[in-house]
Structures are given as structure tokens and as C-alpha cells.
Amino acid sequence: MRSLFVLVSLLSISSFISKAQTISASIPEKVDKNEKYIFYLHGGIVQDQGANAVSPYYGAYEYYHILDTLSNHGFNIISEVRPKDTKEEQYARKVSEQIDTLLNYEVPSDNITVVGASLGAYITIEIAAIRKSDKLRYAILGLCSEYALDYFSKYKNHLCGDFLSIYEKTDQKGSCMDILIQHPCKSGIKEIRLNMGTGHGFLYKPYPEWVHPLIDWINE
Template sequence: MKVWYVSKKFLLFLLFSSFSYGGEVFESLPDKINSSDKYVFYSHGLIVEGTDPTPIHERWGQYNFPAIKKELADLSYHLIATHRPAKTHPFKYAEQLSKQVTKLLKNGVPASNISLVGFSRGGFITAIASSNLKNMDINFVILAACTSGLAKKAEIDIYGHLFSVFETSDSVGSCDHVVARSVGTVSFYKEISISTGKEHGAFFIPRKEWIVPVKAWLKRKKPQ
């Protein structure tokens, strides 16, 4: 009985290990693309651009990029989180990001299985990529990035399914005004606010206040 039990467990392991649903963290888009998998891109804030993944801001403290990647990762999707070089041009980088998403689409990954998450400058890049892709089924998460600057960029329209999170003590607020400009392009919009009192720094570490709802939205079964 003991030998049979071990063998059964081994067979179950082989069965489930033959299916790849996600769970890995990549620095860039992996060479091997599985059309049935889900892919999430995370774009960090401006302060992380360069060589230091844990820089210190004089007001908001440490930005812990490794910790955010660890907590944002999930078995249900692959996480692609690139450490951008210093002085990255947001529009040029958004073009590169758009090309990676296009590669996924060309390899048979459904648009609804692709999500782009961005905080601050990373959220601005995410918005540009959304405007470039013009896809109504891709998922976008913008974290504290709907600044007045973005609102004034009339050439940038948000497309697809949008989830926005902002901190009430931060100077960067709601995405309502950006969405209002994107008439007929946002297929679904949901926004929540959090109140940690940490201003923009609320998103510098993986606080449960934003990590939990973001992951829940990314893992939702229905495309909304």
C-alpha cells in the first residue's frame, strides 16, 4: 500500500507539472511563450531607474523593488518586472513594452490573459502602452499615476479594462478625468482609494492595502 501511495502521488505530480499556468518571475519577456498562460508586466516608479533596486527617497523612504516583485508574483500568472536603466525615455520604453505585448498576442495569448501594472512613472508608461496597443481586452492597472500631466496629454487614451488605485494622502489622485477623456476606449473601469497616510510612498513597498486588491483584480475570472 505504501508503494502504491507514493506512486500515485508521483503520477499526480507528473500530471499537474505538465501544465504551466504561471508562477515565474522574469526580468524580460521569456523566450518560451505558452498561449494558455497569463502574463503580468509590472513597471516600477522613476526612483528605481538605474542600478539600485532599493533606493531611498528622502521623504518616502525605501522603494523595495525586489519585495514588490516577490509579493506581486502569483502561481496563476507569470510576472515580468524589468529594472529600467537610468534616464529611460517613457515613450520609447512604452513602445518596447507594447512590442512585448504584441509578441504575446501573435503567439496566441488571449488579450484577456495579459495585464500591465504600473506605478507613478511606470503607470505613465503603462498608459502610453495602452494608447499604443489600442486593445479593448487587455487589462491595465494604474497605481498613483493619473497626474495633471497625464490628463493634459490629449494624445494618450486608455484602452481596455482599467483598474486604478490611488492614496488619499497623495497629491496624485483619481483617474476619473483621464478616463473621461478616453471616450469609447475603456471597456471597463474600476477605481479604489487607500488611506495609509504615506503619500506617494504608499506604493514604495508591497503594502497589503494595494497588493491584495491588485492581485485579486488580476486573478479575477471574468474580464471585468
Template sequence: MTLRLFFGVLCAAILLCGPAAASDRKMPDTIDPAKRYIFYLHGLYVERQGPYEAYHYYDILDDIEAEGFVVIGEARGLSNPGRYAKSLAAQVQTLLDAGVPSYHITVAGHSKGGLIALMASGILSRPGINYVVFAGCGRQGTEYRRGLGKFIRKDAATVDGVFLIAWAEDDNIAADCDDVMAVGKAKHTNKLLPAGQGGHRLFYEPKKLWLDLLFAHARGE
């Protein structure tokens, strides 16, 4: 092999074997009950536009993983929230059946992902699991309230767990989840985040402001 050919092959290999592409995080093949697990669900934007550009979903998963958690999440296509919640609840149950303590499991989501987390809680109806809902409950008078209203009427009574509900002060889409919490059995804390950080889009990219809340809640702090 000539020197020129060798370097040509080497350059091609570097291009093909460069940085790994961002990817979904599947359920681990081996479940360690000593570890802490976070399911993180994105909003509707990713279903329509993908996990790149404006919504940095894989960067969020990277930051959660870097904090020492086992992170589970995928870029969904257009999904029915109720059906997806059933699949999510089954994954959580797999961890529980493998001996993972409920307080080592956190189900978190933004916007539609937050609504799915609420629905999964209603299916599991287990007191010790942690949940974080970021801007997941539609404001009264908006179109985003429709799915939540149906859930409140039919299924919210079985919601259980330990919830952190957070949203931005200038979010014109989402607000608190008090109507859900009022009929369910869950414990919850509300956290209003300051305006000027992007409103509903605050959670489109990993920011210390809200990631620290997620990490602390997942650790029971």
C-alpha cells in the first residue's frame, strides 16, 4: 500500500468512525437495583420536528447521564399519550420487578411528555415513585387544556407518587397541575421559575435552572 493510499484510507476511517451520533436510551439489559433511573420524555415539538435544532433532546439525555443516572428516553414519533403512558408504565414496572426501589425511579417530562408522565402515574398508582412535570399541564382557556381536562375527569383519581411541578412564569401554554393533584393521591410541590428564560421553550435545551431541580428531586433532596 502506498503512503498516499494509506492516508486516504485513514481519513475515510476517521470520517466513518467519528463522534457517535446522538441516540435514544433504551432500557438497560442488566438492571442494577442500586442505581437511580430517570425516564425523560420530550414535548410535542420533537414528535413533529425531530430531536435536533431547536429542541436539544439528546443533549438533555446526555446531561442527565453525566450526572450519574441511568437515563431512559427516546425521540417519539406522533403518539397517543394514553397508549404511550401504558408502555412507559410497563417499563417502570419492569424496574420494580427487578428490585429497584420506587424512590430510585423518576419519571420526568416536558409539555406533552409531562402529561404522559401524569398518565403513567395514574396507571401505576404507586406512592413512592418520583415524578417531575415541566410545563405539562395546559392553562385554562387554551387548546392544550383539552387532553388534561379529559384525564382529570376520567383517570386523575389514581395518580400517586411524589411530584415536582415546575413551569415558567411567562409560559402562556402551561401552568400548575393543581386540578390533577386535588383529585389524586400524590404529594406534590410547585415551583414557579422566573420569566425571561424562554417561557415554554425554557425546557427545549439543558439548563442548570431546571436540571438541578430534576436531579435534586430524583435524589429525594
């Protein structure tokens, strides 16, 4: 009986490991056009403090835990800690060039998702404005303050892609629908309001409340 238990446990672990994909700071050495790729763009606190960033209000930003969680759902993750002096528009062009590389490997556009959290979501919108593709997918988490809505209003009729917005009810950064209004080059718009009571801290950890809807949306 014990041997059977050990065998079942090993098979479960093996299945879990085989499901996990790569995590890399840039395009992986081997690109499989049949797999799905996520660019994860972290929040501003990681850009300021590094991978082990800690907020006095929201606690630790679990950057590597977030990457592991997304990878373990079967995605290839491309993410790096941005330098402190990163210029958002320049970095958006860098990611856009990396997307071109995946497309050159014949990865379908709808197998590529850019997931941005807070400042990373700001960069995500910049990428969408550069790409002008209705096939690419963009998930924006905790972005739309009054300032962001005003700043990105210049793009609202020019943003192409399939969009998912996730925000938390008690966060000062709320709905993004004002800049995600319907337009012919948008293939989809979905928004989810969470009610966790964590404010902006909802994106500091891979909470299932936002991870599971994100995964389901990517896999649709």
C-alpha cells in the first residue's frame, strides 16, 4: 500500500512539473509556436526597490512567486526586473520587438499575452498603442487612476487588441472602461472588479482571485 501511495505521489509531482513551462528574462532559446507566452510586467515598486520589494502598506511584492504561479499553469513567462531609470515608452518598444521575435517564430498572435500590473499596466497600454494588432492580448491590473484615464484618453480610439482589466473595489485605481471603449480593432473587452479589501495590494501576490480569471481568459 505504501509503495502504491509513493507511486501515485510521484506521478502527481511529475504531472505538475511537466505542466510548468519556462521563465526567462527575454525570449527563451527554444520557442515552440504551439505554446502560449506571457510577458509579465511588474509594478513600479519592483522597479524602484528590486525583486524583493516591500511596501509599508501592502507588504512584500511576491514577484518570483507570481512568475512561478503563472508558469505552473502551463505558460512560458518572459519577465525581468526593470532598471530603476526605465523610461516607459522605451521599454514598451523593447517588449514590442520581443513580440516581433515570437511572431517571426510563427507563434500565433493570440498565443501572446502581455500582463501588466500598475506601472507595468501603464507600459502594457503603450505596447498596445505601438502594436495596433487586434489579435494580441493585454491584461491590465490596477491601472486606472484619474490621472491614467486622462493620460490614456488620447489612445482610446486607437487601442487594438483583446483586453482584460482587473481592479480591486477598495483601490484608488478603478475601472478602465473609459479608455477601453469599443472600437473596430478591439477583438474583446472584459473587466473584473474584485472585492478583496486589499486595495492596490491585490496585485502584490498571486491571489487566486485575479490569477484564476486571468488564466481562464487567456485559455478561452
